[in-house]
Amino acid sequence: MTCESFNNIIHELATGRPLDVKLERDARIHSGECVSCSTALDEQRRLTSLLGAVAEVDADLETPDRIEATVLGAFRLAHGTANVVPMRPVATAPVVAARRFSHSxxxxxxxxxxxxxxxxxxxxxxxxxxxxxxxxxxxxxxxxxxxxxxxxxxxxxxxxxxxxxxxxxxxxxxxxxxxxxxxxxxxxxxxxxxxxxxxxxxxxxxxxxxxxxxxxxxxxxxxxxxxxxxxxxxxxxxxxxxxxxxxxxxxxxxxxxxxxxxxxxxxxxxxxxxxxxxxxxxxxxx
Amino acid sequence: MSRSPEPTDADLLARSLAGDEAAFLDLYRRTQGPVFRFAMQMSGSRSIAEDVTQEVFLALARDGSRFDSTKGSLQSYLFGMTRNQVLRRFDKRATLVSIDEERDGGDPLGAVESTTDQHGELARAQTVEIVRRAVQSLPVNYREVVVLCDLQEVSYEDAAAALECAVGTVRSRLHRARAMLAERLQFVRESSPETSRSATTRFVV
Incomplete structure (x- = not known):
């Protein structure tokens, strides 16, 4: 394997993505023989580790519940099921109270x-x-x-x-x-x-x-x-x-x-x- | 007694298109996280990410039948919509930075680097923030492959489908993007105790 061929698959090697068995074996042999490519692979692995830390921190990020409600409402409208969904009674109570307050x-x-x-x-x-x-x-x-x-x-x-x-x-x-x-x-x-x-x-x-x-x-x-x-x-x-x-x-x-x-x-x-x-x-x- | 296999995203979408609200909700809860994270890692803004995620799933609820499973997975389809929504907002905010502009404008991480030189050692949270900013500083066509392939761990094929380009393009962009990141994060590696002296060697670009 040449250094150029090694460099072409260095991302897969650094991130552990699946590779052809023969190609992976040749790359391991080349890394043991070439200091430059070995160092580059170490650097790529450290970079992968840093990016993995970001991904780990962001793994818990999710959208707030209000977006789910909005999207679900859009789905109901798109499929004509909005009228059969039971509405929460608390949604209408404040409106009635507001009208009474307005009249008084x-x-x-x-x-x-x-x-x-x-x-x-x-x-x-x-x-x-x-x-x-x-x-x-x-x-x-x-x-x-x-x-x-x-x-x-x-x-x-x-x-x-x-x-x-x-x-x-x-x-x-x-x-x-x-x-x-x-x-x-x-x-x-x-x-x-x-x-x-x-x-x-x-x-x-x-x-x-x-x-x-x-x-x-x-x-x-x-x-x-x-x-x-x-x-x-x-x-x-x-x-x-x-x-x-x-x-x-x-x-x-x-x-x-x-x-x-x-x-x-x-x-x-x-x-x-x-x-x-x-x-x-x-x-x-x- | 064996449980029935978990439905695929495509199955849930098909049921959703037939009006199955539970299937749509299941699909949303299964896929909203990656969509939201992709939007946030691309834009660096939580509000934009929320807005984009909502738009993506509103479009899915409205026009989900446009999805063509022969062109890629549903995940790549959602990532593609997310990418388009993010880029649309970038256009509005005029925050896109071209490669040339970036080279002429100096290193956006310069201030961070000097700060880290002063402290000598970075806490993990600071490291994560620096890496995040380094990713944010990449040109958008490099940033998106790093976010998809390294942060979201999407396959090259799905990334290519989402970005509407060839797999080879994804690979070459990723190679270049990682080289840029390695340069910008060199001081982080040098300050890390487990980093060997040879870590300062430049990558082949």
Missing amino acids: WMAVAATIVVGVAATLVSWQAMRSGPIVAPPSDRGLVAEKTPTERPPAKPPVAPPVDKRPDDGQYPGVAPGRGGGGGPVIPVSNTAGGRRISRPTQTLPESEAQELVTDFFSLVPASGFAPTEGGQLVRLEVPRSSLASLGVPIPVGNPDGSVTADLVMGYDGVAHAIRFVQPRMTDERRTR
């Missing part, structure tokens, strides 16, 4: 939003005007939506000047809120049903109402009646006015005050005014 969270969030909005309306009314009419459940009696711009009407004088002795609005300044500005007509209906008729025509009962000017609830921008919005009529308990520092008319401590709240399209209460029905209206002395 939404309810709490809605309550908080409504509460904050009501508080903001009250706070703005306190800052901009002397009288604040917090809404109450039983006080909401009528609502109408003037979607068109109010018709040009001559200014109506504040009622407090016309009826100074009726004891209804002793604390209202006549000229407040841009005194003499246009007045949005409101309904006198107290039955709690919605009113959607246009605002241009005034029924006889509404024409006979006495109203104050609008008091702006938005100090920064003020309120322009031409902006439009929703007019919400409220019956505000006098006790609520008292708690806000508004003087209560003598003789009617348990009654209520009618007010109109202008809600803008942005959902913000822009202005409020107070309504005084004629003395013929029985609700006035309620």
Whole structure:
């Protein structure tokens, strides 16, 4: 055997791979006669030992379980058996719980939003005007939506000047809120049903109402009646006015005050005014 | 009472293709280790190896019928898919180093060598890490034959089938690769107590 032939099979000799019996015997003889080839074979055996150490350390390496689950899922999909594999119940329980949590969270969030909005309306009314009419459940009696711009009407004088002795609005300044500005007509209906008729025509009962000017609830921008919005009529308990520092008319401590709240399209209460029905209206002395 | 012979990989694949989930699971558990180790020893990255292994078996679950037993064993077929997946990621990461670049770029183990010179003796774990890095530093066409034939102990024929080349090519690449490794790991052998003085002799390349 030559050194070149020996070198061609040195890898098999170093790693113990099977060789032809005659070839292996010739290589052993050549290694005993040639120092260079013998040394090379020793070096290859040491290299094999080093590589074997790496292979031994890596022998325990395996893929994580999640890959097996993924692959198995793909197999089931490929063979249409995914629907017959029983699912673990724990996989659905957290989803249901999350949905319940979501619903309860939404309810709490809605309550908080409504509460904050009501508080903001009250706070703005306190800052901009002397009288604040917090809404109450039983006080909401009528609502109408003037979607068109109010018709040009001559200014109506504040009622407090016309009826100074009726004891209804002793604390209202006549000229407040841009005194003499246009007045949005409101309904006198107290039955709690919605009113959607246009605002241009005034029924006889509404024409006979006495109203104050609008008091702006938005100090920064003020309120322009031409902006439009929703007019919400409220019956505000006098006790609520008292708690806000508004003087209560003598003789009617348990009654209520009618007010109109202008809600803008942005959902913000822009202005409020107070309504005084004629003395013929029985609700006035309620 | 004799037990029935253990099914071959090809048998398990045939049953898997018929929808036998147990056979597929058995096949996976039997072959995932070598596939994962081959991917990891080629890439040096556990995350890449996991990704590659998953892709290989997803492809097997999807297109297992492409396997042709006349071209080689199922193991070589899986190694071939693994190799392609690894090389695809090498292309994306542009981490392939050509032979010329490597020669021009100096010895990547230089830092390790100086460290080992300082300590004089290497612990077994350090030796393993150095050898692993030496294998990683080989050009990819040499690295893959070392990983397959020396670390995975695959036959030349299966390696040739996986690498889609002739057996003679595998042998010549392996010869060259081992010579390169011997050069790079020479300092390890010199520091080993059982190494004789003649170990510094250069190999025929």
